[in-house]
Amino acid sequence: MTAQRVPTSVPGLDDVLSGGLRENHNALIRGPPGAGKTIFGLHFLSDGVDNGETALYINLGEPGDYVKETVEHFDLNPDGIHFLDLSPSHEDFDEGENYSVFSSAEVEQPSFIEELRSTVEDLNPDRVLLDPITEFRYLTTDERQFRKQILSFLDFLRDNGATVIFTSQASDSLSDDDLQFLTDAVINLETDIEGSTLHISKFRGSSYQRGKHSYEITDDGVTVFPKLQPGKWDPEQMAETSDKLSSGIPEVDELLKGGIDAGTVTFVSGPTGAGKTTTALQFIKEAAGRGERSVMYSFEESPETIQKRSRSINLPIEAMLEQGTLSIEEIAPNEYTPNEFTSQLKTAVEDDEVRIVLIDGLQGFKQNLRGYTTEPEDVLLRIVRYLRAAGVSTIITNEVSNITGEFRVTEESVSNLADNILYIRYVEMESELGKVIGVLKMRTGDFERSLREFEITEYGIRVGDPLEHMQGILTGTPSFQEDQNDERSRDGD
Known part of the structure; x- marks a missing residue:
């Protein structure tokens, strides 16, 4: 309850979070494609750079060039964020014949985990964005192993003093209930033709503003509009x-x-x-x-x-x-x-x-x-x-x-x-x-x-x-x- 706050720099979101994320804790941002999960996370990293902290973006999904273009478009300290790009590339496709005998988990897991670990140990980052964490599912052979690896990795980042955001693409076909159970905070993004909303469904050890809050993404980035909280009337x-x-x-x-x-x-x-x-x-x-x-x-x-x-x-x-x-x-x-x-x-x-x-x-x-x-x-x-x-x-x-x-x-x-x-x-x-x-x-x-x-x-x-x-x-x-x-x-x- 006494953990210090780590601001996200997203206007309005820190009000919803009662000051920001808890230091040395983790948060899951989940939502459908195009909801803005990555942009929320990049704001978080950029704020760390502004405050002299080390920020690490671990990219497991989008092509690296696309992510860097996004950072530059929103002017989110493109030169200050460290990028570890582990997303699939055309070289992986060209070498696809190497996968004819072994499964993806058996081939990629050792080098993948080793690169993650060494990068974190070398940089000792204050803030980490893992986008999306669901890619870990393809490096394990069963759900139990997946949960074990996620817990181990989050503990590893916590031991290194990092505050972490990781993203999950919410869908009916692939549940992320296990991730919600493992994380300290859950930020849910929803979009439809009437607009975009977010709500907090979990925030261990902290109060937060309940209800659905609006947000929009413009050329200036993300802005959250918290639901008005009436005060007490005497x-x-x-x-x-x-x-x-x-x-x-x-x-x-x-x-x-x-x-x-x-x-x-x-x-x-x-x-x-x-x-x-x-x-x-x-x-x-x-x-x-x-x-x-x-x-x-x-x-x-x-x-x-x-x-x-x-x-x-x-x-x-x-x-x-x-x-x-x-x-x-x-x-x-x-x-x-x-x-x-x-x-x-x-x-x-x-x-x-x-x-x-x-x-x-x-x-x-x-x-x-x-x-x-x-x-x-x-x-x-x-x-x-x-x-x-x-x-x-x-x-x-x-x-x-x-x-x-x-x-x-x-x-x-x-x-x-x-x-x-x-x-x-x-x-x-x-x-x-x-x-x-x-x-x-x-x-x-x-x-x-x-x-x-x-x-x-x-x-x-x-x-x-x-x-x-x-x-x-x-x-x-x-x-x-x-x-x-x-x-x-x-x-x-």
Whole structure:
């Protein structure tokens, strides 16, 4: 449990491994062809070279020239890694007649093992990549002998002080269960048309992040996007906070009894075109005035459209962008896996010190993830729990389909995630289409129960006094109710 960590240099993977591999231990990376097993291992070796360590790559599979091209392509210290190429070559094929009498195991094993041993003893490497270890199967006559040789070789490397990664090509036709049993850690790679994921199924003597984590391979190498781990939320601590986020609109703040509590989750709900995004941006504008940073993830509109619309209502979005108090990230359909998106969000919170996160377009958010998960609500739950624990305020705009008629705040059962629900509603008043705004829920405090007229003008949002004499507003067709004192006064006249 006290073994030092050996970083892999794969961005995100060391987070999953709680700091990296355990020093002087071994790990198995297994997966189908093309999953990136070799590239993961080469990152590990390259990090050792960067830190002045000796790194040895034992190649048992791919042609040596191909492996070196891979190292050079990803700029993984091609001159610093020692290569022992034991892969089959054309010379082996040309001399194939020598194998007519003896089996492969009988002919190759002595010289093969001797070369491995002498190379390790000469170099005394700190890090070793054996790729793939399954080639050892062809040097033994039975499974028991295979397991014995693997254990002996791993013990030999451990005695020489090496931290080892070895790879296995996972397939239905050739099981590697025995290798998983023998190794200290197992990293599983999986690929399909929806993306690539990894998970840790074994890590002796260490904690690790459970679940499936996304990864991608680009020209820069491998990047892992860990599954977001929600922190612990203390509702009592949240209830005691005195920080309030103002909207900058006195009437809205009156509805909210001063504003929304910092670190809570607020839904701004309403039909299309009602002004949800504009209302949400009001809170960000006020936070920017205090020097706080916010990020807006737009799932339905481009940053250009948002800026153009904001200019038309005198909302200073462009100034906030220039000052760095706001960044707008457009999220295109199927652009990110859930873990890629949450990794981006985590970076914004922990590195950029963002204090408000706006998820603009709950339906767009869900649609964006449906290609990768059947439960986007679970991803949203992890996001809001993480942001709550980090003390970050979350605002989510949620579109409902009903323009008027039956009152609905959310299309699906997501309102339970919200600490606060601010809703905007279309209503018909005197044969004209108007809007009202109200508060349905505030988990951490009291709020005004009345509704107020809501309008977006060229000067910004205008909110009126409480509509005290209107009835049936939420049905979409309100009626005017006279005060009883006024009625008695007329009757007396």
